[in-house]
Amino acid sequence: MIAAMPTCRQCSAPLPEGARFCPICAAPVEREPAARERKVATVLFADLVGSTALGGSLDPEQTRDMLDRFYDAMAAEIALGGGTVEKFIGDAVVAVFGAPTAQEDHAERALQVGLWMQARLAELFGERLALRIGVNTGEVVVGRPREGSSFVTGDAVNVAARLEQGAPPGQVLVGERTAALVGGAFEFDETVAIAAKGKPEGVLCRRLIRMVAPRRPRGGRGLSTAFVGRERQLAALQEQLQGSIEAGRPRVVTLIGEAGVGKTSVLREFRSRLPEDVRFRLGRCLSYGRSVTFSPLADVLRSELGLREEDPPEAVLARLGGREILALTLGLDVAGELDPRAAGQRLQEAWVSLLDGLVSQGPIVLAVEDLHWAAEPLLELLDRVLDEVASPFLLLARPGPEDLRCAPPANLWTSSHCPNGRPRRCSTGCWAPRSWLPLGSSSSGMRRATRSSSRKCSRS
Numbered sequence: 001m002i003a004a005m006p007t008c009r010q011c012s013a014p015l016p017e018g019a020r021f022c023p024i025c026a027a028p029v030e031r032e033p034a035a036r037e038r039k040v041a042t043v044l045f046a047d048l049v050g051s052t053a054l055g056g057s058l059d060p061e062q063t064r065d066m067l068d069r070f071y072d073a074m075a076a077e078i079a080l081g082g083g084t085v086e087k088f089i090g091d092a093v094v095a096v097f098g099a100p101t102a103q104e105d106h107a108e109r110a111l112q113v114g115l116w117m118q119a120r121l122a123e124l125f126g127e128r129l130a131l132r133i134g135v136n137t138g139e140v141v142v143g144r145p146r147e148g149s150s151f152v153t154g155d156a157v158n159v160a161a162r163l164e165q166g167a168p169p170g171q172v173l174v175g176e177r178t179a180a181l182v183g184g185a186f187e188f189d190e191t192v193a194i195a196a197k198g199k200p201e202g203v204l205c206r207r208l209i210r211m212v213a214p215r216r217p218r219g220g221r222g223l224s225t226a227f228v229g230r231e232r233q234l235a236a237l238q239e240q241l242q243g244s245i246e247a248g249r250p251r252v253v254t255l256i257g258e259a260g261v262g263k264t265s266v267l268r269e270f271r272s273r274l275p276e277d278v279r280f281r282l283g284r285c286l287s288y289g290r291s292v293t294f295s296p297l298a299d300v301l302r303s304e305l306g307l308r309e310e311d312p313p314e315a316v317l318a319r320l321g322g323r324e325i326l327a328l329t330l331g332l333d334v335a336g337e338l339d340p341r342a343a344g345q346r347l348q349e350a351w352v353s354l355l356d357g358l359v360s361q362g363p364i365v366l367a368v369e370d371l372h373w374a375a376e377p378l379l380e381l382l383d384r385v386l387d388e389v390a391s392p393f394l395l396l397a398r399p400g401p402e403d404l405r406c407a408p409p410a411n412l413w414t415s416s417h418c419p420n421g422r423p424r425r426c427s428t429g430c431w432a433p434r435s436w437l438p439l440g441s442s443s444s445g446m447r448r449a450t451r452s453s454s455r456k457c458s459r460s
Contacts, residue, residue, distance in 0.1 A: 025079070041098035042110040042137040042178060043157050044083070045164035046074065046117060048091035049130040066125075067091060073120050081113035082288045086151060092164075096152050099142045107181040109288065110135050111208060114172045134163025135208075136175035162196035163205055172208040179206050185213045211309050213299070230266050237270045241278070241394050245363055250386045250393040263398060267367060277362040285373035291331020293375045296368045297351065298329050304358065325350045344377060348384045359391035367396040 006015045006029075013024035020029055048070060055063040071093070075085050078095045082103060086094040095113070098106030114133045121131045138156025156175075163173040179188050187209040193202035237253060244251040255263045271280045281303060283296025291298075302308070305319045313332050320326055325346045327334045335343035358364060368374075368382075386395065 037142045039099045039102065039140060039142055040137065041096055041140050041152060042106045042135060043140070043152065043160040044095045044097070044110050044114060044133060044135050045160045046093050046131055046133045047164055049132055049169040051091045051129060054128060069124060073124055074117055077113055077116040077120055080288060080290070081109045081116065083109060083113055099140060099152055107137050107178045108185055111174065111178070111182060111186055112211060112289065114208065115211060118170065130169035132164055132167035132169050133172040134160045134167055135172060135178055136160035136163055137178040137181055158198070159203055162199065162203055166194035166196065173205045174208050176204045186211050230262065233266055234270055234273065241363070241365065244394050245392040248390060248392055250389050250395065252386065252395045252397060254397045254399065256399070267396065274365065278365060279362060280365045282367045282369070284369040285371055287373045293377050294329040294381070296378070300366065301326060301329050323350055323354070326354065348381050351381055352385055352388045355385055355389050355393065356391060359389065359393050363392040365394045365396060367398065369398045371397045371399040
């Protein structure tokens, strides 16, 4: 008897023996899930509207080709958002986010993919076909994938199917729990109740209007909290900001600590204590999606220019005026005949000029979250900004736990350890000199380094 060859759970490609990553999509190879594993996940149901009527006027082979194009396009959008295609049923597709692989932002991913699917369908078929989508979040039980069968079960799956059935063509209906999870990252219509089979009281849902931000702000929402402790860390941040203002030079502070120790709370409290003349901007590196190379700076650019995610290219270019090269930050192809390297250099120069102009109006604090997802072009751009902006500018970097390898344990590394006091990125991808702000499991504060760190900047 020949044993079945293992396949990638992301793209279903065959896996060589002993492979740790898929050779096709690079997804990590994971063990088969336990027979039953309970998770909170987001389920997306999408159904093609108008395919039956259109198929009646087409040759069967043309219908098959049309459905194949639909399947391939929708699977690509789901994979781009990190979801898993659970199954295709006729002209419908079911996808799961947050299972079998856990994702902290599974709700945002599902809604973003829903919008991508709508846009992709319009590109392929225009107004001939429409897509109705239902998205719901809840507890599911993840089982072993079986041919033609579901690998997630639970009431959350059933509700997602009911939302899809109740959605008008071209719209996305979102369950209340999903809408609550994403917070202000998406804009919704008012809550309504739709009739649903098996739900006598109906199902509460909201119509998805648009994306406001790629990810929701971290931390709790809707609750007022009292900030206790961490005074030494806050004082260190204030000291670095004041030092940047007095020296008229950029500085970098990296917040490090395990998940849940309070980095977001410290950042939020520091922001609330900033003087009125200091502007705070927040950007986040993303691990999925299109045109995310410069996503933290794209957030800053949209905030400064009053742009929205869905603004057309013409509106973006009009707001940029004579600085069209900055549109590369937003993923617009404005490089023309420029060599990619030359375009990158011009983009760096434009950002140095822009930030010099902004900082001339007052100091700026830029917080970049999830720096471990940063691509090399973004790091190079930040390098140049830190080197050439001759004004007070504080960069707060928040890498993921996997980047803690770069940090000296429990030390604050000040900017006196490198020539000229200028931040440079070291060979591990972090910046030196910088201030390391470790947040331990208690609020007892931090210790200053008593000797120079042995870590040397490779470009000093």
